[in-house]
Amino acid sequence: MREMILLKQGEIVLKGMNRRAFEQKLEDNIKKALVGLPAYRMRSCQSTVYIEPEDGTDCSLYIDRLKKVFGIVNIVRAGAAPKDMEALLDFAPTYLENTLMQAKTFKVETKRADKKFPYNSPQISAMMGGKLLESFHHLRVDVDNPDVVVRVEIREKESFVHAGRIQGAGGMPVGTNGKALLLLSGGIDSPVAGHMTARRGVEIEAIHFFSYPYTSEAAKEKVLSLAKILTEYTGPMKVHLIPFTKQQLQIRDNCPEEHFTLIMRRIMMKIATEVAKRNHCHALVTGESIGQVASQTMWALGVTDPAADIPVFRPVIGMDKEEIITRARRIGTFETSVLPYEDCCTVFTPKHPTTRPKLFNILHSEEKLDVETMVREAVEGMDTVILGK
Amino acid sequence: MIWLDNAATTKPDATILKKMGEIAEEFFGNPSSSHFSGLAARRVLEEAREKTAQQLSVLPEEIIFTPSGSVANNLIIRGVVRPNPKSHVVISAIEHDSVSGPVQALKNQGVRVTEVQPRKDGMIHPEDFEAAVGEDTTLACVMHVNNETGVIQPIKELSILLKRKAPKALFLSDAVQSAGKMKLTPSLWGVDFMSLSAHKFHGPRGIGALYCKKGVRLPAVMHGGGQEAGIFPGTENVPGAVGLAESLVLCAAHDAQKVQACKEILREKLLALDDTTENGNGFPYVLNVSFHGIPSEILLNSLSGKGICVSAGSACKTGKSSRTIAAMGGDAKSALRFSLSAQTTPEEAEIAANAVCEIVTAFRKGELA
Structure with a gap:
């Protein structure tokens, strides 16, 4: 009995002339995701990618990783049978036994891509339904609300039987939509923002600001672990680590305390923009959500946003903390995000930060700083690591 | 590097590590086997036990090797205290997690627990301790030396108080921080159980010991081949036991x-x-x-x-x-x-x-x- 994995592509199917390029990228990403697993065969036709493990390796091993590849809408474990009605009817009850033993009701749906097959879809469904009823006496047919939908697909080369599909990661293949730089803090929100952006096919690099000795080596390690988790979705990722203590002290010593966080974030934006440009990233991504903290009020965003002269994406802008946490749990970053290490934003936090700042006032406070030098020095001190290779 | 984190772990002694390597190679036989190789390994293990016992002025059969101090504490607490409201445990508020953890777990199962707070000097004062003990107390746990402050607790005094008020109660003193650093005399203190861990005194990781006073019954929590008096079953870590014994001897000279x-x-x-x-x-x-x-x-x-x-x-x-x-x-x-x-x-x-x-x-x- 042969079992294989059918990966159904999502939006790519809607693409026109450049569809092949999208498909090629998806195949590359799948290969990268499956590195290190036992050998398999892969082919692609009719908006489906077929993965067949060799030597009968269990498909679940592959599916766990494929669930994280963007551009795949559905993952189906299917039994492959010859294109012969007899053989198909023989094969299905054995292959589906485990699933059907746990169900009470079922229906059969057939898709016949090869119109030369001697029976049409309703005929195939009827024959298959009859065979399954004969094999499993406890089963009933229910076309409206069945426990299990058995699907028969008659394709060009062979036919498939499967019951149930697994939801894929959706979105578009990473690398088909340019590259962005993610501001990764070590909190809950930024990994989620990175994940959401990557899901739209955007390649991600990350930038992290650390304030040794106010933050620890362990805090830096934590950020790298978060980035490592993201690479399961994005593929290999560059992480730029920026030493930021000196700049923070300069802000603290020269600017009003209540403006500290805003000016710090503006400087971060400027440094990030510079790093983005040097690395061919076309946008910044942050985990900001309106009103979550003082530096993320509408007014505060209005102050920090103009510091960057490339687009700043904030995918979680309209999400509640609870929603962000749910997503963080789902993508597997939450447990790491809540490890108790200070991130550099919390060290010098003013007691009473301005929540309704005016850009004019902030720019005035900022005048005392040599911003250009601050940015240059930060970028010069940068250390870059590549994760997930 | 300047290592001032010896309460977390210590640098293992090179000579001891070398000796352990030799023992691992030469005496790899299973101490439970009846052939000459097994018997030789058994002999090495028992020598290590004797040496350890000697350092603590106790009997060899009172020493049980475990993989760590945490395992020792868990085996003692889980073994002695039945998970029902009849049991009463007195515990200091400054115990290591491997003592407070299992006690908390027992509390969730209905065991009554009384916590004794230290005073400003970091000590568990006898009168506070006495007030916490009841006639029906099953077990009292007070560590010998606190891992964070280094405050030495008056174990002997506390154990006398405990036995006077609750003659059937047992006393556990976690000596992980003090072992190898001061002379331990559990038999003179009158404690029933004590735990220690080799890596805190220049020994190897992965080996600890528990002292169980002769005549005190410690029901087994884990079951297997009956090794280590049935309290910690599993093929014995012979090189580890030697490492623990040797490092105790080494530290006694410090x-x-x-x-x-x-x-x-x-x-x-x-x-x-x-x-x-x-x-x-x-x-x-x-x-x-x-x-x-x-x-x-x-x-x-x-x-x-x-x-x-x-x-x-x-x-x-x-x-x-x-x-x-x-x-x-x-x-x-x-x-x-x-x-x-x-x-x-x-x-x-x-x-x-x-x-x-x-x-x-x-x-x-x-x-x-």
């Missing part, structure tokens, strides 16, 4: 006075700084100081950058401030633990003390970068 002298160097310099408080005192190997207004993590990171390793509270609880110091009413958020060993030199103490002073001064001036 001079605590020398350690105390190093501690004094640190202590004098650090306490001369403004706004510092010492948290507990009495043990040559540990100095715990709060530098008010400076989060421990910042000092720790700065020292780490200079190659000096210390801890904020217990190494097992990174990121959380010290429960022990909070229980003493101290400033837990800014507490730093310097823990010494016989390998610490006066020069190292001097360098570390100067580094701390430099960092603290820079921080208070707002110049720390």
Whole structure:
């Protein structure tokens, strides 16, 4: 009995002339995701990618990783049978036994891509339904609300039987939509923002600001672990680590305390923009959500946003903390995000930060700083690591 | 590197590691086998047990080897206390997680638990302890030397009080911090159980021991081939046991006075700084100081950058401030633990003390970068 994995592509199917390029990228990403697993065969036709493990390796091993590849809408474990009605009817009850033993009701749906097959879809469904009823006496047919939908697909080369599909990661293949730089803090929100952006096919690099000795080596390690988790979705990722203590002290010593966080974030934006440009990233991504903290009020965003002269994406802008946490749990970053290490934003936090700042006032406070030098020095001190290779 | 984190772990002794390697190669037989190779391994294991017992002035059959102090504590507490409301456990508020953890788990199963708070000096005072003990108390747990402050608890006094008020009660003293650093005499103290761990006194990781007084029944929690008196089944770690015994012997020759002298160097310099408080005192190997207004993590990171390793509270609880110091009413958020060993030199103490002073001064001036 042969079992294989059918990966159904999502939006790519809607693409026109450049569809092949999208498909090629998806195949590359799948290969990268499956590195290190036992050998398999892969082919692609009719908006489906077929993965067949060799030597009968269990498909679940592959599916766990494929669930994280963007551009795949559905993952189906299917039994492959010859294109012969007899053989198909023989094969299905054995292959589906485990699933059907746990169900009470079922229906059969057939898709016949090869119109030369001697029976049409309703005929195939009827024959298959009859065979399954004969094999499993406890089963009933229910076309409206069945426990299990058995699907028969008659394709060009062979036919498939499967019951149930697994939801894929959706979105578009990473690398088909340019590259962005993610501001990764070590909190809950930024990994989620990175994940959401990557899901739209955007390649991600990350930038992290650390304030040794106010933050620890362990805090830096934590950020790298978060980035490592993201690479399961994005593929290999560059992480730029920026030493930021000196700049923070300069802000603290020269600017009003209540403006500290805003000016710090503006400087971060400027440094990030510079790093983005040097690395061919076309946008910044942050985990900001309106009103979550003082530096993320509408007014505060209005102050920090103009510091960057490339687009700043904030995918979680309209999400509640609870929603962000749910997503963080789902993508597997939450447990790491809540490890108790200070991130550099919390060290010098003013007691009473301005929540309704005016850009004019902030720019005035900022005048005392040599911003250009601050940015240059930060970028010069940068250390870059590549994760997930 | 200057290692002032000896309460977290110590540098293993090279000679002992070498000897363990030789034993692992030569005496690989299973001590439970009846052939000559098994018997030889058994002999080596029993010699290690005898040596360990000798160091603690107890009988060899009172020593049970375990993989760690934590395992020893769990085996004792889980073995002795039945998980029902008839059981009553008295525990100090400053125990290691491997003692407070299983006790909390038993509490969730209905066991009555009374916690004894330390006073400002970090001590569990006999009158507080006595008030917590009832006639029906099953087990009392008070550690010998606290891992964060180095305060030495009056174990003998407490155990006498316990037995007077509750003759059937048993006493566990976690001696993980004091083993190898001072003479332990569980039989004189009158405790029923004691636990220790080799890596805290220049021995290897992965081996500890529990002392169970002769005549005291310790029901088994784990079941298997009956090794280690049935209390910790599993093929014995012969090289580990030898490593533990040898490191105990090695440490018995150490001079605590020398350690105390190093501690004094640190202590004098650090306490001369403004706004510092010492948290507990009495043990040559540990100095715990709060530098008010400076989060421990910042000092720790700065020292780490200079190659000096210390801890904020217990190494097992990174990121959380010290429960022990909070229980003493101290400033837990800014507490730093310097823990010494016989390998610490006066020069190292001097360098570390100067580094701390430099960092603290820079921080208070707002110049720390």
